[in-house]
Amino acid sequence: MKIESIQAIIVDLPIARPHKLAMATLNRHSLLVVRMETDLGIEGLGELSVIPHYSEESITAAKAVIDDVLAPGLIGQDPRRIENALLKMDRLIKGNYYSKAALEMACVDITAKALGVPASALFGGRTQERLQMLWVLANGQVDLDVAEALQKLNQRTHRLFLVKVGSGDVRENVARAIAVKAALGEDAAVRVDANQAWDEATAGWAIGELQAGGIEVVEQPVHRANVAAMQRLTATYTLPIMADEAVVTIEDALAFSSSHACDALSLKVSKHGGMTRTKEVSHIASAAGITLFGGTMLEGRIGTSACAQLFSTLPSLPWGCQLFGPQLLSDDVARVDLRYEDYALVPPSDPGLGAELDLEKLAFYRRSA
Ligand code: MUC
Ligand code: MG
Known part of the structure; x- marks a missing residue:
């Protein structure tokens, strides 16, 4: 062919x-x-x-x-x-x-x-039939974020939430994330993503507050090149630190794994250069005891099928996934059998990516x- x-x-x-x-x-x-x-x-x-x-x-x-x-x-x-x-x-x-x-x-x-x-068969086949779904609360206001999270909980689509904290004043951001967690209580898990915004001292202060406020993970607190700071923060706090922007290539994965510079890793099919390389990155991280999360670049239905199918082949995905692109986009140019139900995404099982x-x-x- x-x-x-x-x-x-x-x-x-x-x-x-x-x-x-x-x-x-x-x-x-x-x-x-x-x-x-x-x-x-x-x-x-x-x-x-x-x-x-x-x-x-x-x-x-x-x-x-x-x-x-x-x-x-x-x-x-x-x-x-x-x-x-x-x-x-x-x-x-x-x-x-x-x-x-x-x-x-x-x-x-x-x-x-x-x-x-299905595409998943080329990567070892499915180990999981359903991927736990995370929703990003990105209204920038506590009341809107809480209302949106309650709606998702009522609809039984999501009970894992992430608050974006990388833009603006760090104290306001930390207070907003903790307020969202306090409003949702034990029904929901709340994480934060700083998208590299903090220096190490600021990150140390913020992580201490977030840990006390019941936040469950802090994603990419410092600049992606600052592996040493990621390593120190990971060693200092029991609150899990997740790497995202910092781990792109298999060489990055090896550097983070050998220095244990994170507890968890956000995998992204586009960031790592495809499904094959994403699986390679996942194995390197897993060998070092780094736990995995299925990240998104806000793909539409075709890309979400590819990500979901690859993530469904991983031996373990304890942090779930954030493949909510098709839920945020109000229309698309492809049809795919993507089912969001019971707080999870069921990956397609039609041949290939199952997209038309x-x-x-x-x-x-x-x-x-
Ligand atoms: C990121 O840093 O994870 C993915 C979804 C979203 O809302 O933001 C991102 C980027
Ligand atoms: Mg991120």
């Missing part, structure tokens, strides 16, 4: 409410959809999502990298040789992990469809040149 053509299409999708992150407030969300055609008529889908300011990549740059560099290198290749495709892409250009992840996703989709199995494009929606949401 050979790859005949690759298209990368930017779509701009509406979201249910503004999403306030440390780095930006999202009022809409853009995805890059990959369509990979083969000589046997099997189409593979991939998807790339970028959270503004989170990483080095941007959606328009990713499209240029795919169109100009990666797609020409993959055309004529056998999409079922997935590791080979990853190595080839690494020879063509350094970094650009999100673009590589989207193209690998399409290769995985084709291979699994050709075999008639809605061509009318694709035409409607497609960004004009």
Whole structure:
């Protein structure tokens, strides 16, 4: 089988409410959809999502990298040789992990469809049928966050919540997270994500307060390059410290694992450069006793299927996942059997990623040149 053509299409999708992150407030969300055609008529889908300011990549740059560099290198290749495709892409250009992840996703989709199995079967098969779901409270106001969390609890969709604390005054942020936890009580677990905002001294103060206030995890408190601070904070506090931005490559995973610079790790398929590399990162972390969380880059339905299927193959995912992109996006360009029920996400089990494009929606949401 050979790859005949690759298209990368930017779509701009509406979201249910503004999403306030440390780095930006999202009022809409853009995805890059990959369509990979083969000589046997099997189409593979991939998807790339970028959270503004989170990483080095941007959606328009990713499209240029795919169109100009990666797609020409993959055309004529056998999409079922997935590791080979990853190595080839690494020879063509350094970094650009999100673009590589989207193209690998399409290769995985084709291979699994050709075999008639879900994508998870290519990564060892499912060890878990349901992934516990976390919801990010990103209104920036206690009353709105509490009301939203109560609604999720009533709907039985989420009982794990995360408050973003990386933007603005640290005392106000810490007080807001603790107030949310106090309002929700024992029915809900509340975590925080500082998205690298604090220096080590500030982080030490904040973690002490958060621990006393019943918060269960602190994600990426300091700058991603400050491995030594992450290591000291991890050693000092019993409150688990989770790495996110700091662990991108398998080499980062090895550095964090060998110095035990975190208790937990947020895995992200796009951040690590695809499903294969994410599984490799997960094994390195697990070998060091670092526990795993299924992170998101706010993927749509295609990307969420890929992430959910990969996370469903992990030996253990004690922190659950935050694959809530399809719940935040109020529309999408693909149909996928993603079921959110009983505080969990049930990964799709149709062949491949189980995604089918809605061509009318694709035409409607497609960004004009
Ligand atoms: C992050 O740092 O985890 C993912 C979802 C969300 O709301 O923010 C992120 C980025
Ligand atoms: Mg994070």
